[in-house]
Amino acid sequence: MSEQRNMILAIVISMVILLGWQFFLAPEPAPPSEQQQAQQQAGAPAGQGGVQVPGTAPGLPTLSLPKDRTAALNESQRIQIRTKRLTGSIRLQGARIDDLTLTDYYQTADKSSPPVELLSPIDAPAPYFAETGWLAGGGEIKVPGPETEWQTTDTELSVGSPVTLTWDNGEGLRFTRQIQLDANYMFTLTHSVENTREDAVTLYHYGRIIRRGTPEISDFFIIHEGPLGVFEEKKELDYSDLREDGVIKERSPGGGWLGVSDKYWMAVLIPSQDTSFEGTFAHRFDTGIDRYQVDFLTDGRPLAAGATETQVTRMFAGAKEVHLISAYEEQLNIRLFDKAIDWGWFEFLTRPFFHAIDFFYSLLGNFGLSIITVTIIVKFIFLPLAWKSYVSMAKMRSLQPELVKIRERAGDDRMRMQQDMMALYKKHKVNPVSGCLPILLQIPVFFALYKVLFVTIEMRHQPFYGWITDLSAQDPTNLFTLFGLVDWGPPELMHLGIWPLLMGISMYAQQKINPQPPDPMQARIMMMLPIVFTFLLARFPAGLVIYWTVNNVLSIAQQWTIMRITKKREAAAAGGGA
Numbered sequence: 001m002s003e004q005r006n007m008i009l010a011i012v013i014s015m016v017i018l019l020g021w022q023f024f025l026a027p028e029p030a031p032p033s034e035q036q037q038a039q040q041q042a043g044a045p046a047g048q049g050g051v052q053v054p055g056t057a058p059g060l061p062t063l064s065l066p067k068d069r070t071a072a073l074n075e076s077q078r079i080q081i082r083t084k085r086l087t088g089s090i091r092l093q094g095a096r097i098d099d100l101t102l103t104d105y106y107q108t109a110d111k112s113s114p115p116v117e118l119l120s121p122i123d124a125p126a127p128y129f130a131e132t133g134w135l136a137g138g139g140e141i142k143v144p145g146p147e148t149e150w151q152t153t154d155t156e157l158s159v160g161s162p163v164t165l166t167w168d169n170g171e172g173l174r175f176t177r178q179i180q181l182d183a184n185y186m187f188t189l190t191h192s193v194e195n196t197r198e199d200a201v202t203l204y205h206y207g208r209i210i211r212r213g214t215p216e217i218s219d220f221f222i223i224h225e226g227p228l229g230v231f232e233e234k235k236e237l238d239y240s241d242l243r244e245d246g247v248i249k250e251r252s253p254g255g256g257w258l259g260v261s262d263k264y265w266m267a268v269l270i271p272s273q274d275t276s277f278e279g280t281f282a283h284r285f286d287t288g289i290d291r292y293q294v295d296f297l298t299d300g301r302p303l304a305a306g307a308t309e310t311q312v313t314r315m316f317a318g319a320k321e322v323h324l325i326s327a328y329e330e331q332l333n334i335r336l337f338d339k340a341i342d343w344g345w346f347e348f349l350t351r352p353f354f355h356a357i358d359f360f361y362s363l364l365g366n367f368g369l370s371i372i373t374v375t376i377i378v379k380f381i382f383l384p385l386a387w388k389s390y391v392s393m394a395k396m397r398s399l400q401p402e403l404v405k406i407r408e409r410a411g412d413d414r415m416r417m418q419q420d421m422m423a424l425y426k427k428h429k430v431n432p433v434s435g436c437l438p439i440l441l442q443i444p445v446f447f448a449l450y451k452v453l454f455v456t457i458e459m460r461h462q463p464f465y466g467w468i469t470d471l472s473a474q475d476p477t478n479l480f481t482l483f484g485l486v487d488w489g490p491p492e493l494m495h496l497g498i499w500p501l502l503m504g505i506s507m508y509a510q511q512k513i514n515p516q517p518p519d520p521m522q523a524r525i526m527m528m529l530p531i532v533f534t535f536l537l538a539r540f541p542a543g544l545v546i547y548w549t550v551n552n553v554l555s556i557a558q559q560w561t562i563m564r565i566t567k568k569r570e571a572a573a574a575g576g577g578a
């Protein structure tokens with residue numbers, strides 16, 4: 001029985017680790033010392049946060065105390081952005097995209113709550129913005145920078161109505177920038193330079209995203225939040241990694257993108273996919289506050305006298321919707337753009353799971369019902385394996401009286417007891433660990449569903465029925481407040497909702513119809529599992545708890561049916577033998 005005990009313990013430990021990782025979050029790195037801040041600030045070239053570029057790099061002013069976001073927006077001339085999915089503005093000074101609000105996503109499940117604000121201007125409490133432009137390859141050639149006042153007669157950017165900005169350096173270079181926006185979240189920025197000088201110049205095209213302050217993140221290892229990009233391959237960096245390293249450079253021979261990703265949103269720059277570029281991730285301290293920069297710099301291109309150079313850069317700033325990201329990858333030929341969604345190591349399982357749930361959502365109109373439908377299908381697919389497992393478990397149950405006798409005869413002689421049990425299993429052709437198979441089958445499905453619920457925005461704020469208003473959040477009810485009748489704030493570990501309770505009850509019922517291990521220690525471990533899992537799952541997304549509960553109920557129905565069929569067959573065989 002040592003093999004059975006070890007198997008059970010291994011499963012218990014694996015599941016506790018799988019379910020309990022959110023209780024063991026990595027601690028935030030200690031804030032940097034004044035000496036570390038001074039060293040990083042001293043070692044970073046002005047205006048680039050550690051990024052070295054040719055010629056005179058466009059610098060940013062030292063950020064002062066933040067103003068109210070509305071006040072910061074009112075301080076400068078702006079072009080308004082208005083589409084069905086986006087509102088905001090572009091600052092004419094620097095042609096900076098620094099004001100974006102996602103109009104069809106809200107901060108909470110209550111649609112009366114404010115919409116999600118993605119980008120903010122430099123003087124706001126949490127600056128987060130994008131800039132693109134040109135750098136000169138030597139000499140004193142003037143190029144537009146963050147302080148440049150661009151000229152335009154346009155007042156609004158909308159779908160089908162681009163805006164055109166111009167600036168003349170007064171020395172024979174005329175810069176034009178056209179900004180287009182589609183019906184979703186993709187900006188197209190066409191940069192042109194006309195050279196009316198008598199000599200050639202070398203220009204480098206750049207783009208950068210700057211974020212001041214470290215945002216609040218989920219801090220779970222199953223999802224990436226922070227700087228990322230695609231070069232030779234996908235590159236992901238945590239904010240803590242970038243704070244430690246300062247500057248990290250990557251080279252792309254052609255194709256790729258880079259930017260900053262949150263759990264559900266991202267802002268990324270996409271250079272022309274036939275252009276090689278150097279990407280840089282950088283961190284520095286600005287008046288003692290973290291400042292992160294992600295930028296790209298293309299190779300220098302000579303611009304002959306009388307010639308015009310054009311570079312097209314795209315910028316995605318919005319929600320990471322699965323179908324939308326995939327469509328952009330295919331239509332715009334953006335290499336590995338679908339990797340912006342963190343499907344994880346088990347993408348081969350997680351992505352199909354999402355598409356299955358999404359398909360049934362299109363038919364049923366409710367993600368909770370879709371999860372239940374997929375659960376039923378998964379149970380049906382695994383029915384042959386479950387059948388063999390439950391048949392073996394039924395035989396185990398019939399052997400319980402003989403196992404008890406073997407234990408009584410052996411007493412403290414563990415070796416004899418194990419030998420007699422193994423002989424009994426061999427005689428009746430029973431595999432003692434086959435009962436673990438249903439649990440093992442649930443682990444990858446459980447993980448895939450958890451990943452889908454946790455990382456895909458399609459699941460965010462999706463209601464089920466009754467009190468479940470968000471399948472991606474924990475059940476809001478709590479037994480320890482008598483489901484709202486008692487007004488007090490219990491510790492987080494004492495949060496136990498209705499669906500986790502139903503899950504625990506179903507798991508207990510499933511344990512009771514299983515054959516109990518003859519070893520008392522194993523029996524106690526197995527009977528404690530429903531309690532442990534109930535409290536662990538209480539903090540998990542409600543959609544996951546609904547899946548587990550329905551799965552348990554289906555397992556009970558399967559097991560009860562199979563056991564009845566097995567008993568009838570055994571009775572028929574015994575009658576025929578008589």
